Amino acid sequence: MEGPVPQIPASELHKALAGAPPPFLLDVRNPPELLVDGKIAGAVNIPLPELQQRAGEVPAGRPVVCVCKSGMRSTNAAGFLRQKGCDASSLLGGMNAWSAAALPVIR
Numbered sequence: 001m002e003g004p005v006p007q008i009p010a011s012e013l014h015k016a017l018a019g020a021p022p023p024f025l026l027d028v029r030n031p032p033e034l035l036v037d038g039k040i041a042g043a044v045n046i047p048l049p050e051l052q053q054r055a056g057e058v059p060a061g062r063p064v065v066c067v068c069k070s071g072m073r074s075t076n077a078a079g080f081l082r083q084k085g086c087d088a089s090s091l092l093g094g095m096n097a098w099s100a101a102a103l104p105v106i107r
Contacts, residue, residue, distance in 0.1 A: 005078045006089035010101040013065055013091055017042065023063040028077045029095075033069060037095050038105035040067060048073045055084060064088040069095050 008016070016023055017040070027034065027043040034045060046054045048068070058064055064086050066074035074090040081088035091098065099105065 005075050005082065007071070007075070007092040008065055008089045009092050010098045010103055013098075014101075014103050016063075016065070021062065023065045024059050025065055025067060026058060026077065026081075027067045028073050029068050035107075037069065037099070038107040039095075040098065041104065041106050043067060048077055051077055051080060055081070058086065060086070062087075065091055067091045067094060067098075071097070 017025070022042070025040055025043040027039055027045045028048040028051060029045070030047050031045065039045070044057070046057060058081060064078070064081055066077040066081070066088060068074040068077070071090055071092060071094040074094060078088040078090040
């Protein structure tokens with residue numbers, strides 16, 4: 001999948017997560033960041049430096065939304081997954097935008 005990485009706004013992701021089936025949520029932050037900032041319910045944590053080795057843990061045939069703190073790492077992760085043929089996008093503005101929209105976070 002070529003071209004720019006699609007960016008999904010927090011409100012749109014929140015709605016998509018309530019759908020059936022929801023997208024696979026991939027949090028690419030490092031574990032200490034999850035402890036500090038919390039995470040979106042259902043997110044699977046594979047830190048960006050480990051993604052290349054652990055890409056097999058991302059399910060095929062299901063949309064993937066990558067999440068990080070501000071959107072840079074998640075855009076890189078989604079770009080990598082798109083090169084592998086995944087339907088991957090990035091949370092626009094990352095967890096900063098999710099929290100700013102007062103959407104739920106688990107700790």
